[in-house]
Amino acid sequence: METAADHRVPARLRAAPSWLLTQTATHAGRLVQEAFAAAGARRYHYALLAALAEFGAASQAVLGRRCGIDRSDVVAALNELAERGEVVRSPDPTDRRRNVITITPEGQRQLRRIDERLAAVQDTLLAPLAEDERQQLTGLLTRVLEHARRS
Amino acid sequence: METAADHRVPARLRAAPSWLLTQTATHAGRLVQEAFAAAGARRYHYALLAALAEFGAASQAVLGRRCGIDRSDVVAALNELAERGEVVRSPDPTDRRRNVITITPEGQRQLRRIDERLAAVQDTLLAPLAEDERQQLTGLLTRVLEHARRS
DNA sequence: CTCATCTCAGTCAGACTGACATTC
DNA sequence: CGAATGTCAGTCGGACTGAGATGA
Numbered sequence: 001m002e003t004a005a006d007h008r009v010p011a012r013l014r015a016a017p018s019w020l021l022t023q024t025a026t027h028a029g030r031l032v033q034e035a036f037a038a039a040g041a042r043r044y045h046y047a048l049l050a051a052l053a054e055f056g057a058a059s060q061a062v063l064g065r066r067c068g069i070d071r072s073d074v075v076a077a078l079n080e081l082a083e084r085g086e087v088v089r090s091p092d093p094t095d096r097r098r099n100v101i102t103i104t105p106e107g108q109r110q111l112r113r114i115d116e117r118l119a120a121v122q123d124t125l126l127a128p129l130a131e132d133e134r135q136q137l138t139g140l141l142t143r144v145l146e147h148a149r150r151s
Numbered sequence: 152m153e154t155a156a157d158h159r160v161p162a163r164l165r166a167a168p169s170w171l172l173t174q175t176a177t178h179a180g181r182l183v184q185e186a187f188a189a190a191g192a193r194r195y196h197y198a199l200l201a202a203l204a205e206f207g208a209a210s211q212a213v214l215g216r217r218c219g220i221d222r223s224d225v226v227a228a229l230n231e232l233a234e235r236g237e238v239v240r241s242p243d244p245t246d247r248r249r250n251v252i253t254i255t256p257e258g259q260r261q262l263r264r265i266d267e268r269l270a271a272v273q274d275t276l277l278a279p280l281a282e283d284e285r286q287q288l289t290g291l292l293t294r295v296l297e298h299a300r301r302s
Numbered sequence: 303c304t305c306a307t308c309t310c311a312g313t314c315a316g317a318c319t320g321a322c323a324t325t326c
Numbered sequence: 327c328g329a330a331t332g333t334c335a336g337t338c339g340g341a342c343t344g345a346g347a348t349g350a
Contacts, residue, residue: 017273068160140291148276184339
C-alpha cells in the first residue's frame, strides 16, 4: 500500500538549493539522455560537436576547456565520434604534441539532428514556467556558474 | 599556452537550461561532497538521516520514495549507516517483508554535524546572488521539480 | 495469483586521478 | 629545466535494471 505520505520530501532537502539543483539536473539528464539515445549520442558528443561547429577546428585540450570535459574523457568521446565519421583527427603540423580535430559534414548533420531533439527537451523540462521565468532561471544559473568558474 | 579563447563556452551549451542545470549541479555536488567527506558521509546518507529525523522510523521502501533513492541503493546506504551505528534495522512485526529503520542518537548528532557544513556550502554556492534572488532560484527549481514528479 | 518488499549482481554515463611518453 | 598534450588505466558516487526469495 503506497500512500501520499510515503512521498513527503524532508524539509532539509526541499530547502537546500544544492539538493534542488542535483534533483532537477538528474531529471533533465534523463530527458536529455533519452533524446540523445535515439541519435546514438551522449552529452559529451553533443558538447564537442557544438564547440567544433561554433569555433572551428581545435586541439583536444582546448575542446576540453571549452566544454568543461576532462582531457582524458575527451579522448574517449572523440574516438567514438571519429569512428562514426563525425569528426576527423589529424596531427597538428605546428605543434606535434597536438591533434587538430575537425567536424565533418556528417558531424554537422548529427549536430542539427540533436539540436531539434534538444529543443523539445527544454520545452518539456520548463513546461511549468512562463517565458520570463525561464529567462530568470537561465540568468540565475548562469551567474552561479560564472562565479564558480572564476573561483 | 592557454588563452582566454580556450575557455569560450559554445552558445548552444550556454543557452540550454539542461546544460546549465547539469553544470551547476556538478559544481554544487563537488562542494557538497567535500563537505560530507570530512564527516565520512555521502549524499544518500544525509538524505536518509534527514527523512528519519523528520518523519520518524520507516520502511526502506518508504525512505526511498521520500528521498528519491532507488530501493536497491537504499539497501547499501543503510548498511553503511547501520555499521556506523547511525541507524538501527529491525524487522517489522506487522509486516514481515519490511524492516523498520530508526535513527539513533549518534545518527542525530551526525545529522546536525552535516547540517552545519551544508549551510556553509549553500552560502558558497549562492555567493553571487542576493537574498531575494536565492529565493527566486529556489522557487523556480521547486516548481520544475514538482512538475517532473507529477509526470 | 498479484503485488510489495528487501536484497544482490550487474550496467552505465559522468567526473576525476595518476601516470607516462612526447613535445614545446 | 618546467609545462602542456594526448593517452591509458583505474576509481568513485549516483542512477538504474533485472532477478530472486519472501510474504501480504
